[in-house]
Amino acid sequence: MASSDALLPISAREEDPLLSAGSRSDPNAETHRRRRPVKGLLAVSFGLLFIAFYVVLIATHDGSSRSNDVKIESDETATTTSRARLAGVSEKSNGQLWKLSGERNTVSFAWNNSVLSWQRTAFHFQPEQNWMNDPNGPLFYKGWYHFFYQYNPNAAVWGDIVWGHAVSKDLIHWVHLPIAMVADQWYDANGVWTGSATFLDDGSLVMLYTGSTDKSVQVQNLAYPEDLNDPLLLKWVKYSGNPVLVPPPGILPKDFRDPTTAWKTSDGKWRITIGSKINKTGISLVYDTIDFKTYEKHDTLLHKVPNTGMWECVDFYPVSKTAVNGLDTSVNGPNVKHIVKASMDDTRFDHYAVGTYFDSNGTWIPDDPTIDVGMSASLRYDYGKFYASKTFYDQNKGRRILWSWIGESDSEAADVQKGWSSLQGIPRTVVLDTKTGKNLVQWPVEEIKSLRLSSKQFDMEVGPGSVVPVDVDSAAQLDIEAEFEINKESLDKILGDASVLAEAEEFSCQKSGGASVRGALGPFGFSVLADKSLSEQTPVYFYVAKGKDSKLKTFFCTDTSRSTFANDVVKPIYGSSVPVLKGEKLTMRILVDHSIVEGFAQAGRTCISSRVYPTKAIYGAAKLFVFNNAIDATITASFKVWQMNSAFIHPYSEEAVRALSST
Amino acid sequence: MHLLVLNVLREKMMKTMMMMVMMAMMMGVAMGDIVDKTCKQTPDYSLCLSLLRSDPRSSSADTVGLGLILVDKIKALGTETLGQINMAYKTKPMLKKPLDECNLRYKTIVDVDVHTAIIAIKGNPKFAEGAIVDAGVEASVCEGGFPKGQSPITGLTQKMNKICDVTRAIVRMLL
Numbered sequence: 001m002a003s004s005d006a007l008l009p010i011s012a013r014e015e016d017p018l019l020s021a022g023s024r025s026d027p028n029a030e031t032h033r034r035r036r037p038v039k040g041l042l043a044v045s046f047g048l049l050f051i052a053f054y055v056v057l058i059a060t061h062d063g064s065s066r067s068n069d070v071k072i073e074s075d076e077t078a079t080t081t082s083r084a085r086l087a088g089v090s091e092k093s094n095g096q097l098w099k100l101s102g103e104r105n106t107v108s109f110a111w112n113n114s115v116l117s118w119q120r121t122a123f124h125f126q127p128e129q130n131w132m133n134d135p136n137g138p139l140f141y142k143g144w145y146h147f148f149y150q151y152n153p154n155a156a157v158w159g160d161i162v163w164g165h166a167v168s169k170d171l172i173h174w175v176h177l178p179i180a181m182v183a184d185q186w187y188d189a190n191g192v193w194t195g196s197a198t199f200l201d202d203g204s205l206v207m208l209y210t211g212s213t214d215k216s217v218q219v220q221n222l223a224y225p226e227d228l229n230d231p232l233l234l235k236w237v238k239y240s241g242n243p244v245l246v247p248p249p250g251i252l253p254k255d256f257r258d259p260t261t262a263w264k265t266s267d268g269k270w271r272i273t274i275g276s277k278i279n280k281t282g283i284s285l286v287y288d289t290i291d292f293k294t295y296e297k298h299d300t301l302l303h304k305v306p307n308t309g310m311w312e313c314v315d316f317y318p319v320s321k322t323a324v325n326g327l328d329t330s331v332n333g334p335n336v337k338h339i340v341k342a343s344m345d346d347t348r349f350d351h352y353a354v355g356t357y358f359d360s361n362g363t364w365i366p367d368d369p370t371i372d373v374g375m376s377a378s379l380r381y382d383y384g385k386f387y388a389s390k391t392f393y394d395q396n397k398g399r400r401i402l403w404s405w406i407g408e409s410d411s412e413a414a415d416v417q418k419g420w421s422s423l424q425g426i427p428r429t430v431v432l433d434t435k436t437g438k439n440l441v442q443w444p445v446e447e448i449k450s451l452r453l454s455s456k457q458f459d460m461e462v463g464p465g466s467v468v469p470v471d472v473d474s475a476a477q478l479d480i481e482a483e484f485e486i487n488k489e490s491l492d493k494i495l496g497d498a499s500v501l502a503e504a505e506e507f508s509c510q511k512s513g514g515a516s517v518r519g520a521l522g523p524f525g526f527s528v529l530a531d532k533s534l535s536e537q538t539p540v541y542f543y544v545a546k547g548k549d550s551k552l553k554t555f556f557c558t559d560t561s562r563s564t565f566a567n568d569v570v571k572p573i574y575g576s577s578v579p580v581l582k583g584e585k586l587t588m589r590i591l592v593d594h595s596i597v598e599g600f601a602q603a604g605r606t607c608i609s610s611r612v613y614p615t616k617a618i619y620g621a622a623k624l625f626v627f628n629n630a631i632d633a634t635i636t637a638s639f640k641v642w643q644m645n646s647a648f649i650h651p652y653s654e655e656a657v658r659a660l661s662s663t
Numbered sequence: 664m665h666l667l668v669l670n671v672l673r674e675k676m677m678k679t680m681m682m683m684v685m686m687a688m689m690m691g692v693a694m695g696d697i698v699d700k701t702c703k704q705t706p707d708y709s710l711c712l713s714l715l716r717s718d719p720r721s722s723s724a725d726t727v728g729l730g731l732i733l734v735d736k737i738k739a740l741g742t743e744t745l746g747q748i749n750m751a752y753k754t755k756p757m758l759k760k761p762l763d764e765c766n767l768r769y770k771t772i773v774d775v776d777v778h779t780a781i782i783a784i785k786g787n788p789k790f791a792e793g794a795i796v797d798a799g800v801e802a803s804v805c806e807g808g809f810p811k812g813q814s815p816i817t818g819l820t821q822k823m824n825k826i827c828d829v830t831r832a833i834v835r836m837l838l
Contacts, residue, residue: 110764110808157779158790190786216786254786254837310838345789345838411804412779412797413771568804 109566109615116418118618119595122477123451123647124406125174125424127164131156131415132422134258134313134388135403136163137197137207140396142231143661145171147403148180149424150194156415161191163209166649167232168660170447171401171427174649175656180236181209187221187243189214194313195221196390198262198270198292198329204228206292207236208272210257211243217253219243220274222292232657244293248285251276258313261392262289264330266359273302275311275342282308282342282374284316286362302340303355303364308374309346313388316340316364317400318357319432319440326400326431328393332359337432339440340364341381343388344374350389350404351378354438367438379439382425383509384558384574384608385409391430402428402442406596409560409611411568423596425609433605436579441604444591452479452642459638461487462524462628467534470624472641476529478592478624482639483585484542486521490633494520495550504547509557509575515539515629516562520546522555524628524635528592529563531617538563538612539627540590540599554580556588556601556608563612578606593644698722701729705832707825714826726836727784730791733830734780737798740826741773744802744819751815758815761808765816768801772823776801780834788837795834799827 125147126132136148144167151164165180181192188211195209207223221242226235247256255276262270269288276283282305286298302316318327318336327336341352353373355366371378381389381402389404404425408415415421428442456472472478494500500520515523525541527534543555557575564571578601580586589600599608617623628635650656698721702711715721718732748765751758776798783790802823806814814820 110760155775157775157794158787159779159782193787212786218786346835348789411768411771411800412775412794413768413801413804416771416775417767567807568800 111414111417115615115618119613121423121593121596123644124426124593124596127151128651129419131158133405134194135390135405135424136194138392138403139197140394141233144231146233156419156421157412161193163192171445172447172647173660175660176652177232177234178652181223185238186214187211187219190216194258196259196261208259218247218256220245220259241293245295248297255310260314260316261329271362273314273316275314277310280309281306282311284311284314298362300361300363302362305372305374309344311342312345313343313390315391317391321432322434324431325398326393338364340373342373348387350381350387352381353378381442382607382609383576384610386609400430402430406609409570410613426591426598435581439605442607443604451645451647453645455640455642457640461634461636462626463634464628464630464632467625467627470626470641472624474643475622475624476594477644479642479644480526480590480639482588482637484524485585485636486544487634494633500546502546502548504545504553507545507555509555509573514559514561514573515541518629518631519543520631521633522630524630526590527625527627528590528597529612529614529617530623530625531621532623536562536564536614536617538597540597542586554578556606558599558608558610560610560612564614566613566615569613574608574610576606578602701833705829707829710825711829730784730833733833734777736826737830738773738777740823741769744816745769747816747819755815758809758813764808765805768805772798772801784834788834792831792834795827795831799824
């Protein structure tokens with residue numbers, strides 16, 4: 001009896017005595033007294049069993065190393081389609097940094113105001129102080145480009161998020177405006193988060209944004225300009241019926257954010273998509289609406305990719321297969337492909353894929369499922385520090401423009417000391433690469449040329465193993481356009497030389513060891529923000545690798561590993577391969593603006609944004625070099641270097657607005 | 664008659680108590696499993712267990728709660744280290760410069776990183792991850808400022824790095 005009872009769950013066994021406790025305390029005291037010792041014994045033995053079990057549990061785990069080692073990013077259940085890896089390019093370092101600095105044994109660099117103030121950029125968008133992150137609701141309206149952004153008005157770190165606001169006539173010269181939206185409702189009390197703008201048929205516009213409620217639930221809210229006659233759109237009104245969307249069944253309250261710009265369906269409805277996840281599958285939900293106040297959720301998703309984690313800042317837009325202009329978000333048709341992009345919360349990489357959209361059911365499939373959105377090999381807008389990007393259709397000039405948050409790679413102590421954190425990249429036009437049909441190309445907006453001052457043209461042959469100073473006076477604000485060619489002789493010799501082993505299949509910028517490692521056909525390029533003795537430098541370069549089939553594969557990299565002596569800075573080597581088509585020369589453009597370096601290879605097929613914090617190569621000591629670190633090959637470099645003016649981004653004042661209006 | 668009632672009541676009490684003890688043990692094992700399961704996914708299982716179990720809140724906490732407990736440990740350790748730094752000014756005055764740097768770095772940990780981690784962990788955990796990673800960096804940079812072998816806080820630095828690694832792993836579960 002004892003044993004069979006012991007197999008029953010406790011509650012089942014004990015229920016009886018509890019429920020029938022009343023009946024027990026009746027004249028059947030005899031029976032009861034007889035049963036008590038047995039029950040008591042069972043209870044005690046069961047209790048002991050549990051204690052024993054617990055002890056065993058602890059004993060088997062003590063001392064055993066079950067840790068996943070430092071590689072937190074390796075998912076035990078990772079498959080070949082696993083999410084992009086964290087290794088090496090993650091946020092403010094991992095455990096690696098502490099060991100690295102110990103090995104190099106450099107004296108800890110104490111930031112001082114002179115070095116820190118040099119880091120502020122001259123022509124990149126940034127608020128006057130404090131923290132910024134995601135771009136929000138970019139749009140063009142009544143002659144002004146509007147830019148909103150996640151902003152902390154109180155500190156140089158994330159928190160207390162509101163919508164900052166600025167306007168410009170040309171996407172380059174900005175004037176700051178008062179804060180557009182603050183966290184003043186229960187439905188955005190914990191943050192007025194990212195959102196997008198949609199233009200309605202009558203020319204008015206609405207904003208959908210994510211609010212983190214007073215209970216930290218993520219909901220979508222509607223807002224619109226208080227006065228459509230105000231070209232500056234200074235004041236915004238939140239819809240009284242907010243929130244318009246709450247996390248649907250099956251979606252966790254913290255996995256529902258960043259609504260997109262809406263596009264018209266063939267039914268004449270508006271459609272939006274919102275990123276989320278289910279377990280570890282990144283997904284994008286679809287909603288239809290007529291008035292932006294009530295929505296119908298689709299049962300199907302726009303798309304999903306397993307093992308990619310939460311999809312933040314989803315973006316969805318058409319690109320022309322043939323033309324170089326941008327398309328309004330609602331455009332569809334046979335000559336159009338659609339891009340799905342998402343920011344991967346797990347890795348802080350932005351990924352996109354080219355594919356086909358089916359309007360009838362609001363779904364999308366990638367052209368190449370092996371590089372689907374978020375997979376480690378899938379395409380990225382930028383292989384450096386670049387996240388939460390968002391495009392908008394610029395109806396003023398018929399372009400699609402890409403904004404992106406470029407965060408800091410330094411320590412928070414430094415950010416707090418210098419009083420600010422984060423930049424936006426220079427806005428880029430985005431079009432489909434009509435030559436390859438498989439990727440996008442991005443290019444800094446034309447208007448940036450208005451900052452070009454004096455220039456110098458250089459044409460030179462650079463022999464193997466040489467570093468040549470480029471005489472350009474000041475070197476902290478530069479626009480460089482360059483063309484490189486490997487000497488045909490060198491190329492033929494190396495291609496024909498069997499002793500030069502193929503390395504293209506294994507090569508990656510990240511694992512290459514950087515620009516100081518010499519190869520047969522590279523690296524070669526520029527060293528920016530370098531001091532005279534090259535003790536600090538940031539090489540931006542090509543590395544051409546021989547492939548197994550004697551074909552060549554070209555890589556474009558930025559090596560920040562020696563960009564600074566400071567050891568509280570993350571210094572990765574960034575980059576990726578770049579398609580080089582037959583007959584194309586190797587071309588590169590670099591924008592240098594103090595602590596940001598943006599590189600563009602092959603007219604924007606591969607782009608790299610990086611943050612650097614030199615301690616010596618600053619002010620007048622910052623120099624530019626061109627180098628060729630190949631073992632044997634000679635290269636010819638033909639390039640033009642412009643000094644760049646400041647964009648003079650002004651704090652809010654009526655005069656500043658008037659000054660911009662008249663340009 | 665009264666004796667009988669008293670006896671019965673005492674029996675019932677004992678039974679109820681046994682029930683409660685067993686329930687508590689069951690829950691203990693079950694809850695221990697959540698702490699246990701969570702800690703198994705961190706780089707330092709035993710450290711994770713000892714940190715969490717030392718806090719009574721861990722028995723009923725979800726992942727966010729466990730993360731917050733560890734952030735509290737970071738704050739406490741940071742504060743303790745600041746105290747050590749302060750004392751070191753008197754005992755090792757020749758180390759003033761690196762001690763100044765450490766003061767700045769640890770103030771960042773305690774005032775900035777901890778605060779950011781707490782607010783972000785509840786709503787947007789990737790920013791909490793950044794803050795926790797930064798705490799480890801600040802600690803390492805402070806340590807790196809001392810001439811070799813002369814740091815008065817090496818043990819505390821190592822502890823901070825380990826706790827940050829564990830905390831980061833837990834915060835990443837929230838992504």
